[in-house]
Amino acid sequence: MGRSGIYLLGSLASGIATVFALPLLCVPWLARRWANRHRDRAGRLLETPLAPRPALGAPGRRASADPATPRDLLWLPVHALTGIAFGLPALLCVGNVFLATVATPLWWAFDYEDRPRLFIDVPVTGWGTALTLGPLQILLLAALAYVAFPPIARAHARICLAVLSYSTAEQLADRVEVLTRTRADVLDAHGAELRRIERDLHDGTQARLVAIAMRLAVARQALSGTPRNEEFLEELLRDAHEGAEEAMTELRDVIRTVYPPILADRGLTGALTAVTARCGVPTRLHVDDLERVPAAVEAVVYFAVAEALTNVVKHSGATEADVRVSRTGERLSAVITDNGSGGADPRQGTGLAGIRRRVLALDGTLGVDSPAGGPTTLRMELPCGW
Structure with missing residues (x-):
């Protein structure tokens, strides 16, 4: 009543x-x-x-x-x-x-x-x-x-x-419009991601590998000459070794942006535990029993939570945050809240827009409730019954 x-x-x-x-x-x-x-x-x-x-x-x-x-x-x-x-x-x-x-x-x-x-x-x-x-x-x-x-x-x-x-016809028309727009966003995001990976490999890893090859070539020439300059050779080999390690680090970073290895090693719960532990704002994490979740959904949730917490640290002024991930039937939901100043707008900046593109690419939904003065709640739902 x-x-x-x-x-x-x-x-x-x-x-x-x-x-x-x-x-x-x-x-x-x-x-x-x-x-x-x-x-x-x-x-x-x-x-x-x-x-x-x-x-x-x-x-x-x-x-x-x-x-x-x-x-x-x-x-x-x-x-x-x-x-x-x-x-x-x-x-x-x-x-x-x-x-x-x-x-x-x-x-x-x-x-x-x-x-x-x-x-x-x-x-x-x-x-x-x-x-x-x-x-x-x-x-x-x-x-x-x-x-x-x-x-x-x-x-x-x-x-x-x-x-x-909606009538059935209106639902169908709206669905077609959403899928058309989502497909265009996905293609744009995919093209931008490919260009980013190519740029990272070309400007970073490839340049370091070229430098390593040049140092090794100089070292080889020095070994063939007489007398040998051991200090010079040691310096060349040390630079080559350090350059190889830096190139491997950059290569791992590029691979991590494609599919985080931590997801394969520790699963979604372990990966989110690592993300919340590294967050600069104290963050509580609650993950229900999710059963089997498709790898694409795991990757979207991982990147979305990581990006959302990055936004919390950079822009919200929050003192605490909360991440809850649960599953109801064939829908997985993730809710990120913080007690910051609010005012988050998915139409401004690239953080929330990037999250929205990832979620819509899998036919999911994203809602942002962020009144001025806070708190901010970001809720995403993704299908996981493939």
Whole structure:
């Protein structure tokens, strides 16, 4: 009853706000945010899992091309009507319970003309009336709320989801758009990754190997001459040895960015333990039993957590962070939170944008909740039932 009552009173308040702010809410991106807010409330009340709808401000999405925009605009008058119609009885019920609660012990504090009335038109003129009709009104209205509030709230929530839910054709069209955009992002990311690997190998490892080969060639020539300069040879061989070790280190770094060896050696839990242990902010890690997870999913979660914690250290000013990884059915979720200053925006900078590209490449979802002042919560979900 409590959840339903809060839902109905909130619907009444937002329905009245919709009436007064209707011209402003007709702006498509505001209508989308307003509709998403009510859609999420309805889903929570009905305990129905809902796929997130992207904001109109997301790259590649235009209001005129988005099949959900007409539904967002239709929801405005529908909610103004249903929110007030469904919420007003709840307000009257709650208000009269409050009136009886106040009138029962304090009826005498009011002037005779202003004394409260119970059961609509029965004035409270004495303790007998107060102690009989007051509790009776409270009990009857509480029973009415217990019986009526949940179905009324669920009815409003179903209307909300019926108006704002995609049709099959709209779901298909939106899915095609998302996959098209994701494929383009993946191809761009793949090309950038190949160029980065080529540049690292060309400018770093290859240059060091060339230098090693030159030093060894000079050393070979020195060995063939007479007399031998042992100090000169020792210096050349030492430089060649150090250069070989540096080249191997750079090569390992390049390999690690392709697929971290720690994942193969220690699994996802061990790899995340190492990442959180190295983080400059105290970080708690909780990993459920994940069973078997595809290697591609493990790599995405590892890189995403590592990048997210790097952002926490660099930008958030947080004093603690938390990483939780769990699996429900065929979906693996990872949630990274911190108590920093907030304000993280995936549309700015490359850190969150890179995480989003990796997650979308595997048909996953990424949500960022980072209000100004914090805290910041980054939630990703990935399919792992391949």
